Amino acid sequence: DLTIAVVGATGAVGAEFLRIVEQRYAPDRRKAAMASQRSAGKRIVVGGEELVVEEATADSFEGVDVAFISASSAVSRELAPHAVAAGAVVIDDGSAFRMEANVPLVVPEVNGEDVEWHEGIISIPNCSTTPLVMAAHPLRELSPIRRVIADTYQSVSGAGASLVAGLREQSERLIDADHSSTASEPGQIAYNLIPQIDRFMDTGYTYEEQKMRQESRKILHEPELLISATCVRVPVYVSHSAAVHIEFDRPVSVGEAREALAGMPGLTVLDDPANAAYPMPWDVSGQDDVFVGRIRQDLSNPNGLAMWIVSDNLRKGAALNSLQIAEELLSRNRLKPRAANASVQA
Amino acid sequence: MNLAIVGATGAVGQVTLRLIEARYPQHRNLKLLASKRSAGRKMNVNGKTFVVEETTDDSFDDVDIAFISVSTEASRRFGPVAARAGAMVIDDSSAFRMEQAVPLVVPEVNGSDLLWHDGIVSIPNCSTTPLVMVAHPLRQASPIRRIVADTYQSVSGAGGAAMDELREQTRTVMHGGPAEPNAQPQRIAFNVFPQIDGFNETGYTVEEQKMIDESRKILHAPDIALSATCVRVPVLVSHCVAAHLEFEQPVSAGEARELLSQMPGVTVQDDPAASVYPMPVSAAGCDDVFVGRIRKDASHPNGLAMWVVTDNLVKGAALNALQIAEEAVALGAVHGQRR
Numbered sequence: 001d002l003t004i005a006v007v008g009a010t011g012a013v014g015a016e017f018l019r020i021v022e023q024r025y026a027p028d029r030r031k032a033a034m035a036s037q038r039s040a041g042k043r044i045v046v047g048g049e050e051l052v053v054e055e056a057t058a059d060s061f062e063g064v065d066v067a068f069i070s071a072s073s074a075v076s077r078e079l080a081p082h083a084v085a086a087g088a089v090v091i092d093d094g095s096a097f098r099m100e101a102n103v104p105l106v107v108p109e110v111n112g113e114d115v116e117w118h119e120g121i122i123s124i125p126n127c128s129t130t131p132l133v134m135a136a137h138p139l140r141e142l143s144p145i146r147r148v149i150a151d152t153y154q155s156v157s158g159a160g161a162s163l164v165a166g167l168r169e170q171s172e173r174l175i176d177a178d179h180s181s182t183a184s185e186p187g188q189i190a191y192n193l194i195p196q197i198d199r200f201m202d203t204g205y206t207y208e209e210q211k212m213r214q215e216s217r218k219i220l221h222e223p224e225l226l227i228s229a230t231c232v233r234v235p236v237y238v239s240h241s242a243a244v245h246i247e248f249d250r251p252v253s254v255g256e257a258r259e260a261l262a263g264m265p266g267l268t269v270l271d272d273p274a275n276a277a278y279p280m281p282w283d284v285s286g287q288d289d290v291f292v293g294r295i296r297q298d299l300s301n302p303n304g305l306a307m308w309i310v311s312d313n314l315r316k317g318a319a320l321n322s323l324q325i326a327e328e329l330l331s332r333n334r335l336k337p338r339a340a341n342a343s344v345q346a
Numbered sequence: 347m348n349l350a351i352v353g354a355t356g357a358v359g360q361v362t363l364r365l366i367e368a369r370y371p372q373h374r375n376l377k378l379l380a381s382k383r384s385a386g387r388k389m390n391v392n393g394k395t396f397v398v399e400e401t402t403d404d405s406f407d408d409v410d411i412a413f414i415s416v417s418t419e420a421s422r423r424f425g426p427v428a429a430r431a432g433a434m435v436i437d438d439s440s441a442f443r444m445e446q447a448v449p450l451v452v453p454e455v456n457g458s459d460l461l462w463h464d465g466i467v468s469i470p471n472c473s474t475t476p477l478v479m480v481a482h483p484l485r486q487a488s489p490i491r492r493i494v495a496d497t498y499q500s501v502s503g504a505g506g507a508a509m510d511e512l513r514e515q516t517r518t519v520m521h522g523g524p525a526e527p528n529a530q531p532q533r534i535a536f537n538v539f540p541q542i543d544g545f546n547e548t549g550y551t552v553e554e555q556k557m558i559d560e561s562r563k564i565l566h567a568p569d570i571a572l573s574a575t576c577v578r579v580p581v582l583v584s585h586c587v588a589a590h591l592e593f594e595q596p597v598s599a600g601e602a603r604e605l606l607s608q609m610p611g612v613t614v615q616d617d618p619a620a621s622v623y624p625m626p627v628s629a630a631g632c633d634d635v636f637v638g639r640i641r642k643d644a645s646h647p648n649g650l651a652m653w654v655v656t657d658n659l660v661k662g663a664a665l666n667a668l669q670i671a672e673e674a675v676a677l678g679a680v681h682g683q684r685r
Contacts (some may be wrong), residue, residue, distance in 0.1 A: 147645050151496035151588035153538050153577065171536075172520055175513050179582040180361075180659070184627030191582050192627045193498055195639055195653045200618035204599060204641025213644065228645035230588040230653065232498065235580050236536050243496035243540070243575035243588075254549070273545040282537040294540050296549030299558065300492050300573035308540045308575065 005064040008071035017319035061086035084120030098123040109266045110137040127317030129215040134290040138264040143248040147226040153234045153241040194233040239281035240313045279310035350409040353416035354378035361664040406431035429465030443468040453669045455482040472662030474560040476654045479635040483609035488593035492571040498586040542576040584626035585658040624655035
């Protein structure tokens with residue numbers, strides 16, 4: 001009987017989290033919904049019960065078992081330590097703690113065992129990382145992965161409410177605009193593509209592309225894994241897609257790959273080109289699984305496979321993964337954190 | 347020169363006429379040809395009213411250059427007919443591209459190939475052109491061993507009906523209705539799908555195989571290893587490519603930028619600090635191929651990654667065709683080896 005706090009309850013991911021909790025659990029868990037001061041006082045309904053959203057502060061975590069945070073990095077950094085001090089396990093959806101040495105970065109079907117060594121905070125990966133590692137994990141059991149090239153097609157819900165609203169507003173207003181000439185407006189995402197997600201680094205890569213690289217290495221326990229990503233925003237509301245090219249140490253057949261992927265929990269193979277069956281945002285949105293299709297031998301590399309991976313970025317990319325971590329903690333009896341400087345315990 | 351435009355009422359045909367007006371405002375020796383359905387329509391080009399005629403076997407007498415951009419079937423039907431009538435055919439379809447006797451040309455890359463035409467010259471697929479335009483100057487730094495290209499292709503690549511469909515579906519979806527695909531295999535509004543053209547037994551689509559085969563032919567580099575994933579996105583105009591090139595030797599981003607900026611028909615837009623990079627809406631209506639996000643590939647010591655964008659109807663089709671005509675005229679090669 002857990003007390004769950006959701007920080008960022010009024011955001012897209014927070015809302016999805018509450019929806020999933022409702023779908024999976026009887027509505028008699030006590031829940032506390034928290035958000036920024038701006039949203040405090042709003043009423044949301046969870047499990048047929050109306051909750052009043054409170055402002056999230058340092059004192060909000062008394063009696064909370066699991067605090068799920070999906071807000072800005074600044075909010076995570078400010079509140080997480082207080083939640084831990086109050087005895088909660090924090091499952092954080094932001095980038096604040098992901099690469100810290102004492103913070104597990106977890107996708108349960110891939111490295112669920114990493115929750116064992118948490119010290120109060122567990123991070124979930126970026127929404128573009130999760131689908132990639134979900135596919136890479138069963139495949140690397142066939143042969144070590146040498147190199148990954150991933151080009152993404154990321155939906156606007158990954159960027160928050162204002163870009164979602166922007167897409168809606170622009171899509172309607174610009175329907176009949178003359179698209180044959182350069183009459184664009186700043187920040188236009190409707191009928192456009194933006195090859196920048198997050199800020200740029202000195203290497204010319206964006207932080208989003210860097211996250212895919214660093215986080216995949218950490219989750220897969222492959223610190224030398226070679227990955228190059230190009231992350232692009234597309235005018236889609238929900239679900240991220242990626243064209244992925246994987247190079248192995250040896251040739252891996254399509255049949256082998258399909259079988260390994262089909263055996264992976266949380267992953268569905270949707271690969272029937274003859275019937276035009278492959279994953280797409282429109283079908284994947286609202287589903288729990290990561291979907292993989294267009295699996296084929298890479299014509300440019302005898303040790304390579306190419307494929308297409310789609311997942312709902314709010315669900316497996318964030319909220320569902322978080323809830324699954326809570327479930328993993330429960331099943332491993334790791335809800336109370338170990339002391340950081342553990343000595344022999346009775 | 348007497349010019350015939352077969353497919354004058356289509357998306358590419360319309361851009362062709364617009365470009366002719368921009369580049370040759372006095373030119374009125376034009377024949378506008380289309381299907382029976384479109385015949386009779388009136389169009390104004392360079393101040394003269396033309397009546398669109400139905401394309402027949404007799405349409406090409408006295409035509410010097412015939413641009414064809416309709417469908418593969420129409421090209422097969424009328425290409426050889428026009429060539430036999432003495433016209434130089436510049437064809438935008440896949441009908442003849444890989445034939446040995448047919449040059450496949452992007453003038454800035456392999457313009458001299460049109461010297462050996464035997465009546466028909468093909469222009470490449472709209473997703474191939476941007477790729478070869480950047481690959482060509484870069485291989486001066488070091489031969490290219492391998493290219494991985496993932497595309498983001500606009501609906502205009504599938505014709506005017508597909509553009510209308512994106513607009514209609516957007517309207518319907520925004521008001522809560524369903525979006526039924528007709529012109530395309532899948533719904534496109536607020537969706538992306540990884541299928542352009544039909545599938546081969548390799549699991550690649552015909553579009554992806556075109557990029558592979560055509561790039562090798564245009565670059566005269568049959569040994570370049572190539573892989574592509576071609577994806578349709580809800581954009582009206584302009585195609586984009588996330589390209590990963592692997593060279594024989596390491597090539598720096600600076601070197602690459604230098605070579606690309608010297609390439610005619612290519613413009614470098616690469617200033618991350620100022621969020622400057624190519625995008626569909628900024629490339630639309632422009633002649634050039636735009637390239638940005640140029641960086642050393644973190645996954646390969648000899649690799650570069652970049653983002654390439656071009657208006658698929660302009661450099662991807664109509665402009666490339668016009669440039670071939672211009673090159674042929676300049677080289678005295680319009681009537682090729684046949685006279």
